[in-house]
Amino acid sequence: MIEFVLNGRGRRVRVPPMKRLLDVLREDCSLPGTKEGCGEGECGACSVLLDGRTVCSCLVPVVQVRGARVVTVEGLDRGGRPSALQRAFIDLGAAQCGICTPGMLVTAAELLRHARGRVPSEEEVREALAGNLCRCTGYQKIVDAVRAAARGASRDGAAGTSGARAPGRSRAGTARAKRSRTARTKRSRRRG
Amino acid sequence: MCLETHGAVCEWDGDQLTAWVTTQGVHQCAQQFAQSLGIPQSNVRVITQYMGGGFGSKFAPDVQGLICARLAKLANAPVKLMLDRKEEHLDTGNRPSAFAQIRAGVTNDGKLTAFDGRSWGTGGAGANANFPLPYLYQFPNRRRVHTDVYINAGQQRAMRAPGHPQGCFLTEILMDELADRVKIDPVEFRIKNAPPKAPNQMWVEYFQQGARQFGWEKRHPTGDPAPGPIKAGMGVSAHLWGGGGRGTQAHVDITSDGAVVVRCGTQDLGTGTRTLVTIVAAETLGLPTSAVKAEIGDTNYPFSPGSGGSTTAASVSPAIRITSIKALDALFARVAPVLGTAPGNLVAESGRIHVKGDPTKGLAWKDACKHLGTEPITVDGQWGEGLSSSGTSGVQFAEVTVDIETGVVRIKRILAMQDCGLIVDKLTAESQVYGGIIAAINFALFEDRLLDRVTGQMVNPNMEWYLLAGMSDIPTIDIVLNNMPERGVIGIGEPPTVSTASAIANAVRNATGATIRSLPLHPHKVLAALEQQKAGGT
Numbered sequence: 001m002i003e004f005v006l007n008g009r010g011r012r013v014r015v016p017p018m019k020r021l022l023d024v025l026r027e028d029c030s031l032p033g034t035k036e037g038c039g040e041g042e043c044g045a046c047s048v049l050l051d052g053r054t055v056c057s058c059l060v061p062v063v064q065v066r067g068a069r070v071v072t073v074e075g076l077d078r079g080g081r082p083s084a085l086q087r088a089f090i091d092l093g094a095a096q097c098g099i100c101t102p103g104m105l106v107t108a109a110e111l112l113r114h115a116r117g118r119v120p121s122e123e124e125v126r127e128a129l130a131g132n133l134c135r136c137t138g139y140q141k142i143v144d145a146v147r148a149a150a151r152g153a154s155r156d157g158a159a160g161t162s163g164a165r166a167p168g169r170s171r172a173g174t175a176r177a178k179r180s181r182t183a184r185t186k187r188s189r190r191r192g
Numbered sequence: 193m194c195l196e197t198h199g200a201v202c203e204w205d206g207d208q209l210t211a212w213v214t215t216q217g218v219h220q221c222a223q224q225f226a227q228s229l230g231i232p233q234s235n236v237r238v239i240t241q242y243m244g245g246g247f248g249s250k251f252a253p254d255v256q257g258l259i260c261a262r263l264a265k266l267a268n269a270p271v272k273l274m275l276d277r278k279e280e281h282l283d284t285g286n287r288p289s290a291f292a293q294i295r296a297g298v299t300n301d302g303k304l305t306a307f308d309g310r311s312w313g314t315g316g317a318g319a320n321a322n323f324p325l326p327y328l329y330q331f332p333n334r335r336r337v338h339t340d341v342y343i344n345a346g347q348q349r350a351m352r353a354p355g356h357p358q359g360c361f362l363t364e365i366l367m368d369e370l371a372d373r374v375k376i377d378p379v380e381f382r383i384k385n386a387p388p389k390a391p392n393q394m395w396v397e398y399f400q401q402g403a404r405q406f407g408w409e410k411r412h413p414t415g416d417p418a419p420g421p422i423k424a425g426m427g428v429s430a431h432l433w434g435g436g437g438r439g440t441q442a443h444v445d446i447t448s449d450g451a452v453v454v455r456c457g458t459q460d461l462g463t464g465t466r467t468l469v470t471i472v473a474a475e476t477l478g479l480p481t482s483a484v485k486a487e488i489g490d491t492n493y494p495f496s497p498g499s500g501g502s503t504t505a506a507s508v509s510p511a512i513r514i515t516s517i518k519a520l521d522a523l524f525a526r527v528a529p530v531l532g533t534a535p536g537n538l539v540a541e542s543g544r545i546h547v548k549g550d551p552t553k554g555l556a557w558k559d560a561c562k563h564l565g566t567e568p569i570t571v572d573g574q575w576g577e578g579l580s581s582s583g584t585s586g587v588q589f590a591e592v593t594v595d596i597e598t599g600v601v602r603i604k605r606i607l608a609m610q611d612c613g614l615i616v617d618k619l620t621a622e623s624q625v626y627g628g629i630i631a632a633i634n635f636a637l638f639e640d641r642l643l644d645r646v647t648g649q650m651v652n653p654n655m656e657w658y659l660l661a662g663m664s665d666i667p668t669i670d671i672v673l674n675n676m677p678e679r680g681v682i683g684i685g686e687p688p689t690v691s692t693a694s695a696i697a698n699a700v701r702n703a704t705g706a707t708i709r710s711l712p713l714h715p716h717k718v719l720a721a722l723e724q725q726k727a728g729g730t
Binding site for chain 2: 035043045092096098127132133134135138140
């Protein structure tokens with residue numbers, strides 16, 4: 001039995017400890033918002049917040065989230081209403097097919113929480129979301145939406161990231177490290 | 193390949209199959225299920241509420257869909273079968289390759305005289321790989337021999353703008369080399385040889401307007417004279433596409449509670465078809481979009497063709513418009529007696545039905561619908577001539593920097609001049625242009641299916657080594673959408689993805705002076721081209 005906090009509520013699952021968090025969320029917790037893209041930590045579609053940090057849930061064995069707080073895209077709304085970030089994605093057309101969208105939202109939510117009401121620069125948004133790939137390639141509008149949400153949040157004093165919580169000790173440090181390492185190698189490979 | 197892999201959920205109820213498939217064409221998918229499984233098509237229902245992108249690769253049920261249906265039958269239970277990432281790479285098609293040897297003639301004053309080309313391409317095992325060549329420009333004398341090469345690899349699919357990026361690239365890099373040969377600016381050279389201006393051929397205007405907006409006059413001749421390893425350059429390219437509509441059918445219900453439901457068996461690939469259906473119906477009925485429910489993606493709804501060739505908007509919009517007008521006319525006929533006027537005197541706007549020119553003499557939409565009583569308005573309609581057409585044109589400009597020590601290309605900015613007839617929804621139309629351009633950046637710099645030369649096996653069937661552009665690879669993109677309402681709806685999914693890669697390749701040539709004749713421009717290829725240039729060029 002593995003216990004953790006999922007979108008603010010306690011959750012117990014009886015699953016094999018090495019089952020991917022991604023599959024536990026979709027199959028055992030009936031939260032299909034988290035999508036599988038590549039299955040190897042390259043595309044970021046399956047991003048969730050683990051103790052406030054973005055991880056690829058395809059790389060996290062569920063045993064690693066024991067006692068941790070997990071927030072999925074389903075946990076980003078505000079009592080059933082879209083958060084400022086989600087609203088900005090809708091209003092600015094920042095989603096096409098939608099498979100990358102949950103990962104984009106979760107990763108952007110972490111960025112906005114760290115920004116604490118400051119509007120991140122376009123460069124900062126691009127850097128923060130560098131590990132999230134979009135095949136419809138709606139990148140420009142995604143950047144615009146994240147910054148619009150930040151502007152809205154800085155206006156009304158509320159961060160559009162209700163699901164994101166204070167950072168704690170990362171339980172999936174290995175996954176996080178692998179992911180950022182991957183992002184780095186990907187970039188350096190592209191630059192030669 | 194798509195971010196959502198190909199796959200299906202199949203469930204049988206007796207001899208009735210319901211298949212939730214990630215497909216670009218629910219009706220044709222149902223037809224193919226029926227044919228392959230040997231059952232009547234009326235026994236198959238295909239549903240695609242939402243899907244994770246298709247890009248030309250998701251039409252048929254494919255092997256995985258048929259296996260899924262058969263397993264569901266054997267198991268007597270619903271079966272879900274989604275391909276994994278490796279299977280997605282190996283089994284769901286790709287853009288066919290292209291290779292050409294070209295000789296061309298040009299006069300000293302820059303008029304093209306002749307094109308003589310031999311081309312080859314492979315669409316895998318038993319599939320064709322032809323593409324338009326020469327592309328767009330006017331060669332008074334032309335000869336071209338194409339050979340399809342069959343190899344033991346997965347078959348090609350109709351990846352976004354089939355054939356055009358290949359033909360465009362081969363022709364456009366030739367255009368820059370020819371322009372240099374006769375010492376004429378590439379934009380001027382293209383204007384001299386572009387087809388004459390027509391509503392579907394706006395290239396000359398786009399070249400001129402785009403060059404001004406882009407700052408083309410700052411472009412240096414081939415080879416950036418600036419010292420240091422970072423060289424900058426500009427390139428240009430033009431494209432065309434057909435688009436246009438076909439026979440979509442639709443159904444509209446208006447009930448006494450004022451609810452409006454529009455049903456159409458089209459599907460939304462992520463391009464915004466559901467939005468389009470809602471917008472067209474709402475505008476026709478004078479209602480906010482929130483008052484219209486669009487139901488699509490189901491073979492239980494009226495027929496609509498598959499979404500390919502940038503034909504969906506031009507197929508669906510007229511059908512929804514015509515059917516909504518029919519429904520509104522039927523509603524007018526029922527409401528007119530209540531208002532003591534003839535149906536022809538009524539208009540629907542701002543959520544009200546009222547007498548033309550006298551908004552006070554009317555009823556709110558909901559109050560008007562109450563007069564329907566127990567008999568709702570329920571009408572069928574279909575696509576008709578006059579609201580759509582085909583043929584689009586576009587020109588793109590690119591500015592890049594190239595690090596000649598590492599071979600790495602960075603794209604600084606892109607300007608796209610594009611038309612698509614009547615723009616139905618600017619937001620989603622722009623998204624298609626952004627998406628098309630960035631997909632073409634993938635084509636230009638990143639995506640490369642590597643096959644083992646001996647075995648034909650794909651050696652990079654994953655997202656680690658099959659590269660895609662990320663957010664930090666994206667330049668500033670400016671879009672100039674030329675709205676041409678008089679042309680009707682045309683479609684925009686494909687045209688913007690055609691010429692970006694050619695403009696980038698020409699910009700790399702302009703920056704470095706090296707001859708660029710192959711894509712993608714991975715650093716090692718750029719370095720090889722630079723080496724060749726040092727060795728005396730081609």
